[in-house]
Amino acid sequence: MQLVVNILVLASIYALIACGYVLIYRVSRVLNLAHGELMMLGAYLVLATASLFDQHPALALAAAVFLSLVSGGLVYVFLMRKMTGEMVLAAILTTVALGIFIKGMVVLIWSAQQQYPAQALGVSNPSLSIGVASISLWSAALVGVTASTYASLFVFLRFGRWGMRMRAAGQNPLLAAQRGINLHGIYALAWCLSTLTGACAGILMALDSGFTVNMPVIGLKAFPAALVGGLDSLGGALLGALIVASAEVLLIYYVDPLLSDVVPFLVLIAMLIVRPWGLFGTREELDRV
Amino acid sequence: MTMLRVETIEVVYKRVITAVQGVTLAVGERQIVALLGTNGAGKTTTLRAISGFLGLDDARITEGSITFNGHRLDNRPPHQIAARGLTLVPEREKVFPNLTVAENLMAPVPHGGGDQRRQAERVYHFFPRLAELRNRVGGLLSGGERQMLAIASALMCRPKVLLIDELSLGLAPIVVDDLKRRLVAIRDELGISILLVEQSAAVALEIADYAYVMENGRVVFDGDRSRLAGHKDVQEFYLGGTGSARRSYRDVKQYRRSRRWYG
Ligand SMILES: Nc1ncnc2c1ncn2[C@@H]1O[C@H](COP(=O)(O)OP(=O)(O)OP(=O)(O)O)[C@@H](O)[C@H]1O
Ligand SMILES: [Mg+2]
Numbered sequence: 284m285q286l287v288v289n290i291l292v293l294a295s296i297y298a299l300i301a302c303g304y305v306l307i308y309r310v311s312r313v314l315n316l317a318h319g320e321l322m323m324l325g326a327y328l329v330l331a332t333a334s335l336f337d338q339h340p341a342l343a344l345a346a347a348v349f350l351s352l353v354s355g356g357l358v359y360v361f362l363m364r365k366m367t368g369e370m371v372l373a374a375i376l377t378t379v380a381l382g383i384f385i386k387g388m389v390v391l392i393w394s395a396q397q398q399y400p401a402q403a404l405g406v407s408n409p410s411l412s413i414g415v416a417s418i419s420l421w422s423a424a425l426v427g428v429t430a431s432t433y434a435s436l437f438v439f440l441r442f443g444r445w446g447m448r449m450r451a452a453g454q455n456p457l458l459a460a461q462r463g464i465n466l467h468g469i470y471a472l473a474w475c476l477s478t479l480t481g482a483c484a485g486i487l488m489a490l491d492s493g494f495t496v497n498m499p500v501i502g503l504k505a506f507p508a509a510l511v512g513g514l515d516s517l518g519g520a521l522l523g524a525l526i527v528a529s530a531e532v533l534l535i536y537y538v539d540p541l542l543s544d545v546v547p548f549l550v551l552i553a554m555l556i557v558r559p560w561g562l563f564g565t566r567e568e569l570d571r572v
Numbered sequence: 573m574t575m576l577r578v579e580t581i582e583v584v585y586k587r588v589i590t591a592v593q594g595v596t597l598a599v600g601e602r603q604i605v606a607l608l609g610t611n612g613a614g615k616t617t618t619l620r621a622i623s624g625f626l627g628l629d630d631a632r633i634t635e636g637s638i639t640f641n642g643h644r645l646d647n648r649p650p651h652q653i654a655a656r657g658l659t660l661v662p663e664r665e666k667v668f669p670n671l672t673v674a675e676n677l678m679a680p681v682p683h684g685g686g687d688q689r690r691q692a693e694r695v696y697h698f699f700p701r702l703a704e705l706r707n708r709v710g711g712l713l714s715g716g717e718r719q720m721l722a723i724a725s726a727l728m729c730r731p732k733v734l735l736i737d738e739l740s741l742g743l744a745p746i747v748v749d750d751l752k753r754r755l756v757a758i759r760d761e762l763g764i765s766i767l768l769v770e771q772s773a774a775v776a777l778e779i780a781d782y783a784y785v786m787e788n789g790r791v792v793f794d795g796d797r798s799r800l801a802g803h804k805d806v807q808e809f810y811l812g813g814t815g816s817a818r819r820s821y822r823d824v825k826q827y828r829r830s831r832r833w834y835g
Contacts (some may be wrong), residue, residue: 457625
């Protein structure tokens with residue numbers, strides 16, 4: 284029973300992070316390799332806002348979430364915007380550089396030690412019991428946030444006017460631009476949403492068990508989840524997260540805890556051999572690669 | 573009254589290939605204007621120059637100007653041009669393949685705002701077939717249905733000028749006849765202008781008020797329907813003149829293609 288809960292929590296973490304990769308890839312075919320770092324930035328922003336809004340943890344959290352959204356927009360406007368229409372490879376390398384930059388900056392500002400934003404906010408993390416299993420408050424919150432994020436993204440992309448435009452821009456940017464859709468607006472929106480969801484994952488994980496500058500590794504581990512699902516499919520990312528998380532939790536439990544960091548990539552390699560375009564992803568034309 | 577005016581523009585691809593040179597054309601209110609010419613004449617390039625599609629191909633308008641109701645449009649980004657009321661139906665990849673017909677109609681941003689659902693009903697009225705296919709994704713439509721959807725979704729932008737590249741390409745003659753009638757109805761009922769690129773002069777001549785013929789990146793002839801129909805060269809090359817008078821393909825080939833390389 285506890286295993287099921289553990290799988291659920293880990294899958295939620297991966298799914299919440301993975302949807303960020305999917306959102307950006309889907310509209311602009313860019314892999315955001317700084318996603319893990321942007322996620323970590325969210326956690327550090329909580330440290331910053333916690334000292335600002337001393338007595339109001341809810342306000343501090345809201346401010347951190349909002350700032351994450353803004354930083355996603357800023358990344359697009361000041362960095363990725365110039366990359367539109369350039370080679371995708373150049374854009375991906377830019378995100379790598381951005382990741383290294385963010386990591387360097389947070390070490391400069393906050394040093395590399397372990398941080399506990401929950402303490403800084405003065406909130407506790409009680410353990411809740413469901414039957415025989417138990418789950419910490421913030422992990423439960425994470426599962427809830429993931430579920431509602433996916434539900435709202437689904438509704439937004441399926442029925443929302445701007446969601447439709449986002450899908451349209453992902454399929455044919457030229458035509459979308461000609462139909463009056465402002466591509467820069469769409470891309471900026473994708474970056475905002477992606478950073479927002481990533482930062483939510485980072486913040487909730489940090490509240491649960493603290494974090495260090497090595498947090499982006501988790502972002503990287505969520506990447507196989509997105510890829511297994513096919514990178515441009517949200518449903519795929521959800522299923523991919525579940526597969527990767529199950530494999531990881533079960534192998535840790537029955538084989539060796541040290542496997543934790545390799546399992547997602549083993550799943551990824553197995554997947555790439557069998558179905559390179561993922562479970563649900565669009566099979567790319569060869570000339571696009 | 574002239575709405576869209578293209579004034580002696582020159583378009584250069586990748587800094588070296590001049591595809592269009594000194595092209596001047598005008599589209600008036602409620603006019604259907606045809607742009608004719610053989611392959612590689614520069615028709616698509618001209619439409620792309622008007623609709624702002626050149627930047628993505630590393631091309632620029634190096635000379636001349638494009639004005640629409642007094643606003644300069646040359647070298648502007650595509651969505652700004654669309655926002656002025658010029659909408660392109662491109663030669664290829666003209667619909668969003670993974671969006672349903674209904675979604676293809678709802679995604680465009682209307683020029684000047686307005687109720688999109690009402691507009692969609694009007695558009696379905698021009699193309700009843702699309703209403704039946706509402707929930708089919710764009711990628712599964714036939715060529716003719718796709719052309720209808722492309723025109724329909726362009727109309728959702730509420731354009732003042734509709735730019736259509738290769739209306740009849742790959743379509744059965746009966747479908748083309750049908751589309752022509754609908755275009756005239758669209759012009760009459762919505763009061764918009766249409767700039768139409770065509771390979772086949774016969775198609776364009778039936779509905780166009782005015783026509784331009786391009787060759788090697790230049791406009792070599794322009795005039796209204798009757799002048800065009802009476803023009804000797806046009807008859808020979810585009811309408812397929814009478815038997816013996818028709819020149820051989822070799823003679824046509826001496827009209828050299830428009831690719832010109834500069835240092
Ligand atoms: N992206 C590009 N890069 C370089 N040259 C190009 C590009 N696109 C078109 N050209 C050249 O510009 C010239 C005009 O091409 P354009 O596509 O405008 O012709 P067209 O009249 O539309 O022909 P068709 O009837 O075959 O569609 C051609 O010689 C073509 O080779
Ligand atoms: Mg063409």
